Amino acid sequence: MEQIFDSLVQFWQFTGFANCTWQHLVMIAIGAIFITLGIVKEWEPMLLVPIGFGIIIGNIPMFPGMNIGVYEDGSVLNTLYQGVRQGWYPPLIFLGIGAMTDFSALISQPRLMLIGAAAQMGIFGAYLLALASGFAPNEAGAIGIIGGADGPTAIFLSSKLAPDLMGAIAVCAYSYMALVPVIQKPIMLLLTTKKERLIEMPKPREVSQKEKIIFPIVGFLCTAFIVPSGLPLLGMLFFGNLLKESGVTRRLANTAGGPLIDVVTTLIGLTVGASTQADKFLTGNSLKIFALGLLSFIIATTCGVLFVKIWNLFLRPGRKINPLIGNAGVSAVPDSARVSEVVGREANPNNHLLMHAMAPNVAGVIGSAVAAGILLGFLG
Amino acid sequence: MKKPGLFLSALLASLGLWGQNLSDLIISEAMPGNPSSVTDDYGNHPDWIEIFNTSQGTVNFGGCFLTDERSNLTKCQITKDDRSARLGPRQVAILYAAGNSALGTYYLNFTLPCGGTLYLVSNDGRTIIDSLCIPASLPEGMSISKFAHDNKEMVFDDIHPSSPSPRSLNGRHEQKTRAQKMKETDPNGWTLSVIAVAVVFSALLILFLIYNLSGNIFTGRVRLKRKARRGSPEGPEAAAIALALSDYTSCDEDIPAAIALALHLYCEGGVHDTEPGFITIKSNSSSAWGNKSLNFRKQTHKI
Numbered sequence: 001m002e003q004i005f006d007s008l009v010q011f012w013q014f015t016g017f018a019n020c021t022w023q024h025l026v027m028i029a030i031g032a033i034f035i036t037l038g039i040v041k042e043w044e045p046m047l048l049v050p051i052g053f054g055i056i057i058g059n060i061p062m063f064p065g066m067n068i069g070v071y072e073d074g075s076v077l078n079t080l081y082q083g084v085r086q087g088w089y090p091p092l093i094f095l096g097i098g099a100m101t102d103f104s105a106l107i108s109q110p111r112l113m114l115i116g117a118a119a120q121m122g123i124f125g126a127y128l129l130a131l132a133s134g135f136a137p138n139e140a141g142a143i144g145i146i147g148g149a150d151g152p153t154a155i156f157l158s159s160k161l162a163p164d165l166m167g168a169i170a171v172c173a174y175s176y177m178a179l180v181p182v183i184q185k186p187i188m189l190l191l192t193t194k195k196e197r198l199i200e201m202p203k204p205r206e207v208s209q210k211e212k213i214i215f216p217i218v219g220f221l222c223t224a225f226i227v228p229s230g231l232p233l234l235g236m237l238f239f240g241n242l243l244k245e246s247g248v249t250r251r252l253a254n255t256a257g258g259p260l261i262d263v264v265t266t267l268i269g270l271t272v273g274a275s276t277q278a279d280k281f282l283t284g285n286s287l288k289i290f291a292l293g294l295l296s297f298i299i300a301t302t303c304g305v306l307f308v309k310i311w312n313l314f315l316r317p318g319r320k321i322n323p324l325i326g327n328a329g330v331s332a333v334p335d336s337a338r339v340s341e342v343v344g345r346e347a348n349p350n351n352h353l354l355m356h357a358m359a360p361n362v363a364g365v366i367g368s369a370v371a372a373g374i375l376l377g378f379l380g
Numbered sequence: 381m382k383k384p385g386l387f388l389s390a391l392l393a394s395l396g397l398w399g400q401n402l403s404d405l406i407i408s409e410a411m412p413g414n415p416s417s418v419t420d421d422y423g424n425h426p427d428w429i430e431i432f433n434t435s436q437g438t439v440n441f442g443g444c445f446l447t448d449e450r451s452n453l454t455k456c457q458i459t460k461d462d463r464s465a466r467l468g469p470r471q472v473a474i475l476y477a478a479g480n481s482a483l484g485t486y487y488l489n490f491t492l493p494c495g496g497t498l499y500l501v502s503n504d505g506r507t508i509i510d511s512l513c514i515p516a517s518l519p520e521g522m523s524i525s526k527f528a529h530d531n532k533e534m535v536f537d538d539i540h541p542s543s544p545s546p547r548s549l550n551g552r553h554e555q556k557t558r559a560q561k562m563k564e565t566d567p568n569g570w571t572l573s574v575i576a577v578a579v580v581f582s583a584l585l586i587l588f589l590i591y592n593l594s595g596n597i598f599t600g601r602v603r604l605k606r607k608a609r610r611g612s613p614e615g616p617e618a619a620a621i622a623l624a625l626s627d628y629t630s631c632d633e634d635i636p637a638a639i640a641l642a643l644h645l646y647c648e649g650g651v652h653d654t655e656p657g658f659i660t661i662k663s664n665s666s667s668a669w670g671n672k673s674l675n676f677r678k679q680t681h682k683i
Binding site: 106107108110111113114116117118120121123124127128131132136137138140141161205207208210211214215218219222223226227363366367370371374375378379380 | 557558559560562563566567568569570572573575576577579580581582583584585586587588590591592594595598599
């Protein structure tokens with residue numbers, strides 16, 4: 001009888017109930033909120049649902065040493081987490097993004113690329129603020145990249161510069177990407193006049209297949225020679241696009257832009273979520289990172305919109321740019337471009353800005369990869 | 381026959397050496413008469429040798445040889461197929477010259493001679509990867525070390541006695557990370573931010589200029605100059621031909637003008653034969669444009 005009782009006590013000690021703390025419950029609640037937002041509100045469900053469930057997985061209270069936790073060497077979760085830790089997943093996601101993205105909007109209106117550069121100010125604004133908040137330069141760089149609104153880039157850079165902060169940075173980046181419509185719209189409305197919101201832009205020209213094929217090759221050579229440290233991201237992005245546009249590697253492009261990116265997105269979401277164990281995540285630094293991340297999104301959107309407004313002062317009528325596409329310079333593809341379209345149509349239902357906004361949007365992807373390369377080069 | 385064979389075997393050996401990156405290994409430090417700088421698993425203080433991997437990849441030195449005799453390069457072999465003989469990027473391994481290799485993977489069957497030379501030999505038993513001369517007058521308590529002037533390039537060209545530094549990169553022990561250097565040189569981050577913004581703008585500006593130009597070319601707003609075809613008449617030549625024709629035929633002035641215009645258009649690429657949608661002045665036998673039977677209805681429609 002005593003032996004049975006001892007076994008039951010031992011079993012109880014291994015259960016989650018015995019090891020549960022309030023921090024675990026808070027994190028499980030956060031995971032549940034993520035899942036709810038993904039399913040009910042449909043805010044980035046492909047990211048929020050895996051991350052949310054990953055948060056719950058990572059915060060199931062357990063007896064340490066059972067070799068099942070994400071931070072325990074050799075466990076299944078730890079093995080899957082190596083893709084995040086070593087930075088394998090982000091370039092694979094970039095390969096898929098390249099294979100899915102149509103750069104026609106950018107090629108037909110290359111001047112809009114500069115908006116993608118202006119919106120990267122969010123990265124460096126957050127970097128300065130993070131330094132002022134007491135973070136080390138490498139940590140500040142990893143936090144700053146949240147302003148690029150690019151989850152894979154944020155994971156890639158933080159895994160190299162500040163692995164300890166990666167969980168908080170990744171969750172923060174993906175959370176704010178899901179909240180792009182909520183964050184950007186009021187800023188856009190605040191910074192633009194009714195007259196500016198009504199600006200109609202000429203229809204972009206059609207782009208030939210030859211141009212589409214040349215784009216990834218020339219684009220890669222230019223950016224990689226300027227910032228070689230961004231090679232894994234830029235190389236995969238342009239390679240994926242070449243697979244798509246070459247027309248002779250359709251199967252590879254379909255795989256990269258379909259099953260491959262789906263698998264990697266699932267794994268990255270789940271493992272990033274699982275890496276947010278309460279003891280590592282519920283810290284003062286995480287709160288600071290969330291605050292800085294929000295500021296970086298605000299700075300990026302503000303800079304993008306203001307850049308267009310200033311640029312318009314030098315453009316003749318008929319060539320002016322609707323400042324509502326300035327927000328799309330952050331690389332949350334295609335959500336930020338969709339925000340431009342929605343806000344633009346609220347002002348003028350006949351004014352479709354989506355195709356115009358896609359140009360700075362994809363330029364933002366390139367810009368944030370270049371910015372990540374620079375930060376890695378200086379601080380890595 | 382022997383020479384090509386020797387050449388081939390040497391080539392294969394060197395290829396094998398390169399293939400495994402064994403050439404990236406160096407003997408970075410050695411210490412005969414070790415007083416207490418290194419203690420082995422048995423609690424002893426044997427002589428020791430430090431092997432350093434200068435590359436950015438992992439190198440397996442299992443099966444390589446260490447010797448203090450030039451005439452006997454296979455004097456002591458490091459255990460083959462031992463996982464612990466894998467040396468990570470920029471990592472060091474300590475080998476104990478205890479005079480008894482049976483003590484473990486990292487033990488050698490000789491002790492270090494003052495005034496002798498150590499050789500690290502590839503696993504083929506012939507190719508010397510690196511060597512280190514131990515001065516006869518090495519001060520007591522000092523080791524002989526190789527130093528790199530430039531730790532980025534990893535060129536170890538400075539060899540002299542120094543305080544023992546086993547299991548660490550010789551010389552600059554306190555290598556500052558880039559982030560630490562940045563904290564000292566740019567504590568507020570403004571310099572990095574300005575440079576980074578400038579680089580991002582430059583990269584996208586260059587792309588803008590390239591695609592703007594290529595867009596103009598593809599849409600025909602900018603035309604690339606075509607090379608004049610060999611043997612084809614140029615504009616002035618076309619006019620000269622037309623004048624000659626005028627003199628020869630002494631006909632109406634409109635005819636040579638028309639010929640000159642046609643030749644000029646032909647030379648400038650204004651005459652199109654291949655592109656669809658352009659009207660051509662050249663006859664095309666495969667075209668059915670002139671076929672009346674295809675252009676007129678045989679029967680009119682009755683309503």
